[in-house]
Amino acid sequence: MADSVSEEKEKLTIVVFSGDLDRALAAFMLATTGASMGMDVTMFFTFWGLNILKKNEGGIKSQGLMRRMLNFVNRGGTKRLKMSKFNMFGLGTWMMKRLMKEINMPSIDEFISMAQQMGVKMVPCSTSCGMMGLPEDAFREEALSLTGAAFFLGEARESKVTLFI
Amino acid sequence: MQADQTLDCMGLYCPMPIVKTADKIKSLKTGEVLEVVADDPGIRQDMPAWSKATGHEFLGIEEAGKEIKVYVKKTHD
Numbered sequence: 310m311a312d313s314v315s316e317e318k319e320k321l322t323i324v325v326f327s328g329d330l331d332r333a334l335a336a337f338m339l340a341t342t343g344a345s346m347g348m349d350v351t352m353f354f355t356f357w358g359l360n361i362l363k364k365n366e367g368g369i370k371s372q373g374l375m376r377r378m379l380n381f382v383n384r385g386g387t388k389r390l391k392m393s394k395f396n397m398f399g400l401g402t403w404m405m406k407r408l409m410k411e412i413n414m415p416s417i418d419e420f421i422s423m424a425q426q427m428g429v430k431m432v433p434c435s436t437s438c439g440m441m442g443l444p445e446d447a448f449r450e451e452a453l454s455l456t457g458a459a460f461f462l463g464e465a466r467e468s469k470v471t472l473f474i
Numbered sequence: 475m476q477a478d479q480t481l482d483c484m485g486l487y488c489p490m491p492i493v494k495t496a497d498k499i500k501s502l503k504t505g506e507v508l509e510v511v512a513d514d515p516g517i518r519q520d521m522p523a524w525s526k527a528t529g530h531e532f533l534g535i536e537e538a539g540k541e542i543k544v545y546v547k548k549t550h551d
Contacts, residue, residue: 319527342489345496346527413485423493 318349320468322461327474328357328385329393330402330417334409336474337420343470344427352424353461354452355434358474359443360385361417362433362452371442379441387417425451432456475536475545477509478502484541488516492524495546499530502548507533513540521546 321343325336336352343350354362363369363385371380395401409416415423424431433448435455445455465471481498483491491512502508510521518535521544525532533545 338489341493345489345493346524347496348527412487413490414487415490427493427496 318347319470320464321348321350321470322465322468322472323350323352324461324471324473325352325354325358325361326356327393328360328390330390330405331392331394332474333358333361333387333390333417334414334420336472337417337424339472340424340429341420341427344424344429348469350424350427350429351461351464352429352431353434353456353464354432355437357383359433359437359441359448360390361387361421362431362448363443364447364449365389369442369447370444373442376442380443383441387421390417421449421451432460434458434461475509475534475543476507477545478506480509480511483510483512483514483517486512487514488520491517492520495521495524496528499528499546499548504548504550507545507547510544510546511541512544513542515542517542517544 323336323340325333327333340350340352360383365386365388369380369384371377392402392405430453431451432453433455435457438455479498479502481494483494491510491514495508495510499508510517522532525546530549531547533547536543
């Protein structure tokens, strides 16, 4: 007799507001673990979290002096992410990456790739993009198209687990 | 304990053993047993939790020195 396990997957939604490397890693560890447990995972990247999904190479074309200044000091991209504490002008972040390698922990790029393969949806917040002057092509290929808070809340209200990182 | 396939996760920390288990279980037939060998102590709790969430059967743990061997039976596709 088949047991009554529902075909519907449990949902996990994660808001990634932070652009710190350590917080990004935590978000991806939870997202990939959730996916490996059969959960339907959506990650909603907003504000500083957008830095995690920005392409590493190329310029960001935006309009207006303030936006251009912002995107200059806040270029983003995984290779520019820093530890939230003890960055120590880059030394702390460099050491953390060494420690990660030592224990065979995937890099943030590897996590993003793994997450995509596992069906995790990585979504940039359209409003933050509008405010910061970020076009859709500023983001890497794993990022889905820009979406709004209503979509996020639509997922969150059906989610078993919702997290804000 | 007998196993039909083995997954070596020595040197890998959470979530990697679980992520790899989720992938490896696809290549087993229903009823087959997967042995996962890891040295991350987190596996002792992670595997029962993963099994409960996915509906597969957690069979037990055997420890041999640094190796922690956990056994899971695939119960469905």
